[in-house]
Amino acid sequence: xxxxxxxxxxxxxxxxxxxxxxxxxxxxxxxxxxxxxxxxxxxxxxxxxxxxxxxxxxxxxxxxxxxxxxxxxxxxxxxxxxxxxxxxxxxxxxxxxxxxxxxxxxxxxxxxxxxxxxxxxxxxxxxxxxxxxxxxxxxxxxxxxxxxxxxxxxxxxxxxxxxxxxxxxxxxxxxxxxxxxxxxxxxxxxxxxxxxxxxxxxxxxxxxxxxxxxxxxxxxxx
Amino acid sequence: xxxxxxxxxxxxxxxxxxxxxxxxxxxxxxxxxxxxxxxxxxxxxxxxxxxxxxxxxxxxxxxxxxxxxxxxxxxxxxxxxxxxxxxxxxxxxxxxxxxxxxxxxxxxxxxxxxxxxxxxxxxxxxxxxxxxxxxxxxxxxxxxxxxxxxxxxxxxxxxxxxxxxxxxxxxxxxxxxxxxxxxxxxxxxxxxxxxxxxxxxxxxxxxxxxxxxxxxxxxxxxxxxxxxxxxxxxxxxxxxxxxxxxxxxxxxxxxxxxxxxxxxxxxxxxxxxxxxxxxxx
Numbered sequence: 414x415x416x417x418x419x420x421x422x423x424x425x426x427x428x429x430x431x432x433x434x435x436x437x438x439x440x441x442x443x444x445x446x447x448x449x450x451x452x453x454x455x456x457x458x459x460x461x462x463x464x465x466x467x468x469x470x471x472x473x474x475x476x477x478x479x480x481x482x483x484x485x486x487x488x489x490x491x492x493x494x495x496x497x498x499x500x501x502x503x504x505x506x507x508x509x510x511x512x513x514x515x516x517x518x519x520x521x522x523x524x525x526x527x528x529x530x531x532x533x534x535x536x537x538x539x540x541x542x543x544x545x546x547x548x549x550x551x552x553x554x555x556x557x558x559x560x561x562x563x564x565x566x567x568x569x570x571x572x573x574x575x576x577x578x579x580x581x582x583x584x585x586x587x588x589x590x591x592x593x594x595x596x597x598x599x600x601x602x603x604x605x606x607x608x609x610x611x612x613x614x615x616x617x618x619x620x621x622x623x624x625x626x627x628x629x630x631x632x633x634x635x
Numbered sequence: 636x637x638x639x640x641x642x643x644x645x646x647x648x649x650x651x652x653x654x655x656x657x658x659x660x661x662x663x664x665x666x667x668x669x670x671x672x673x674x675x676x677x678x679x680x681x682x683x684x685x686x687x688x689x690x691x692x693x694x695x696x697x698x699x700x701x702x703x704x705x706x707x708x709x710x711x712x713x714x715x716x717x718x719x720x721x722x723x724x725x726x727x728x729x730x731x732x733x734x735x736x737x738x739x740x741x742x743x744x745x746x747x748x749x750x751x752x753x754x755x756x757x758x759x760x761x762x763x764x765x766x767x768x769x770x771x772x773x774x775x776x777x778x779x780x781x782x783x784x785x786x787x788x789x790x791x792x793x794x795x796x797x798x799x800x801x802x803x804x805x806x807x808x809x810x811x812x813x814x815x816x817x818x819x820x821x822x823x824x825x826x827x828x829x830x831x832x833x834x835x836x837x838x839x840x841x842x843x844x845x846x847x848x849x850x851x852x853x854x855x856x857x858x859x860x861x862x863x864x865x866x867x868x869x870x871x872x873x874x875x876x877x878x879x880x881x882x883x884x885x886x887x888x889x890x891x892x893x894x895x896x897x898x899x900x901x902x903x904x905x906x907x908x909x910x911x912x913x914x915x916x
Contacts, residue, residue, distance in 0.1 A: 464805050484814050492811045504802040506821050517820070518810025565806065 414439055415461065415494070415573050415605060420470035422456055429468060430456050436624065438573060441603040445616030448626030454609045455499075457626070458577040461607055462496040475572075488522065495566035499578035501558035505550045511561040512536075512546040518568050535564035539594050556587035563591055567598055573605040574598075581610065592619055652897030659891045663710045666703075674699065674707045674860060683877050693879035696872060701865075701880060705887045708860040713891070715772060715861075716841040719779035723841075724834040726780065727787025732826065734788065735795030736818040742792075749788050757782045758847060765853050775854045779841045787833045794826040828906050835899040839892030846888055862888050 417436040423429035430453040438444050438461075448454050459465035460472065466482035473479065474490050481487070498504040505514050515535055516528035536546055539560040550558055559579065566574060574595065580588040592615075599606060610616050616623050642650075678698035686693045692701035734745040752760070761778040768774035798804065799822065807817050842862070848854030849863025857864050862884045869880025 459805070462805075462809050464809060483808050484817075488811045491809055494809065496806065496809050498802040498806070500802065504806055506803045506807075508824055517807065518812070521807065521810055521812035521816045521820075562806070565810065569810065 414473075414475060416471075416473045417457075417460065418471045418473075420457070420460060420467045420472070422453070422460060422465065422467040422470075424456075431467075431626075433470075434626075436461075436607075438605040438607055440572065440605055441599070442622075443599070443606040443608065443620040445620035445623035446607060446609045446626065447611065447613060447616055447623050449628050450611065452626045452628055454611075454626060455577050458496070458575050458607060458609045461573070462494050462575045463491055464496070492518070492522065492569040493571055494573045494575060495569065495571035496575040496577065497559070497562050497566045497579045499581055501555055501562050501582070502550065504562050505558055507550050510547055510549055511541065511553065511558075514550075514561050515546075515564045515568060518565060522569075531568060532564075535567060538567070538597070539564045540590055556583050559583060559587070559591065560594075563594060570602060571604060572602070573607070575607045575609070577609045578611075579608075580615065581612065588615070648897055649901055652894050652901065655890060655894035656898055659709065659713070659894065662706055663713055666706050667710065672700075672703055674703045675858075676700070683872060683880075685877075686879055692883040693877075695865075695868065695880050701883055704860045704865055705862070705883055708862045708865050708884060709887050709891065711772065711855060711859065711861040712842045712845050712863070712888070713838075715776050715779060715845040715855075716838045719776045719783065719841040719845075720834050720837040722776065722780035723784040723837060724787050724830055727784035727833070728791050728823075728826070728830045730784070731788040731791025731830075732795060732818060732823055735792040735799065735826075736814060736822055738799075745788075746792070749785050753785045757844065761844060761848060762851070762853055765848060770854070770856045772855060772859075775845055775848055778848065778854075779844045782844070783837055783840060787830060787837070790833050791826045791830050794829050795822045798822050798825045832899055832902050832906065835895065835902060838895050842888060842892055 415438045417434065420431055420434045420436075421429050422431045430451075434453075434457060436444070436457070446454050446457060456465060460467050463472075463479060463482055463486040471478060474493060477490065479486060479490060505511075506517075509517065512532050516525075516532045519525060519528045519531060532546070533543075536543070541557065541560050541564070545553060545557055553561075559582070563579070576595065580591055583591070595606065596619075598604065606620070608616060608619055613623075676699060678694070681690070681694050681698035683696055684690055684694045684698075690700050690702065692705060695701055695704065730745055730749070734742040761782045764778035764781055765774045768777075795818075804817055804821055807821055812820070845854055845861065846863035846866070849861045850867045852867060855861040855864055857868065865884035866881050869877075869884065873881050
């Protein structure tokens, strides 16, 4: 069970983006997070992935309370939650080949021995050919890069997956392929899912239940 | 496209920068070992002769050939410039990466230290450092390196701070990467092109700094030719109308440093093609 209780979060000294938000994701459950731009969807996704410290509130992962964020979060909790981002260009290190992008989390955790087989296995699952794996991010399309980012998010066999606007930059067929990959993985592992999107139709088809965040607490400028 | 037979000013600048730098490097590396000429050869019958075919740059006050002295001087100045720039870049990159990657109190402490160093005028700090040692090449290298690493710290730190907020760093953290791993694998490789550019831009600065110290009589010992010592010894004859002992070493400072700065400008254009660059010093 992944549980967020009374989360308040924001950036810098500004007013909070989220106030007293609670959310629970059970194993095997798919939760959709819907809301207008600037309402804090991505912030909530980053809190769930232990990447943004909330100002107040409690996060527990399988009963273990999270006390540190980012590097300070214990490694076994970080790797238990995979995350994909909206823009694959920004989410992949431009200097790493796709194969290295996918294998990097394993190498970072001292599991380099397993990296090669695991990369090949995941590449097949997300539909990347061996030739594409040797390319760098600027040599592949957004869709192909997002496939690699999804493979990277799955490389540790996470028990939860956070998809932050994973498909909003992609065409319909790539979207369908990526969602199918996530569903195949979840059927096998009973992993929980938090899917963030502003696309209500997609979330209705994909998720068991949908949470609608209220419009922005802070005025969206620009 | 422009007419292919005429060169654009940018192409001219590119060829000039590459050509002059290559010529300088070849001269400095090949002339001393291959020609076997003695730069210290004194010929008092030939003292303070204006430029001629035998001595294209003229002779100095004890009749030494100035062209040869300039080549040897440039050799010393370039050595000081390149080694000092490399040392300053290594030092600056290490501190910048440390400050940028760790953030928080470490960052604040390191940057205040850098501010404190930077608040002392470069030349004054440099003079202080060379004054602690016997005159020679290495104290000058150290003096230049220790006064020039500060800008690299700021550049590398700023670059790393901007990279640190990229989603791929978030992804790496989420994948279980340690601080060290994120810094070495993702942040430093991203900041190195900027650090390299800073290093190339620093070479001319370092040469000027060396020349300034030597001109003040604090850097390279006077008998050893460096561009600064040449100008300093030539200064005496300037008042009597003998212009060549100062003009040619001066040109030897200006032309190579402009060429190296031009190369750095081209590199910067490649790093950031949207921002056209002029010569930046």
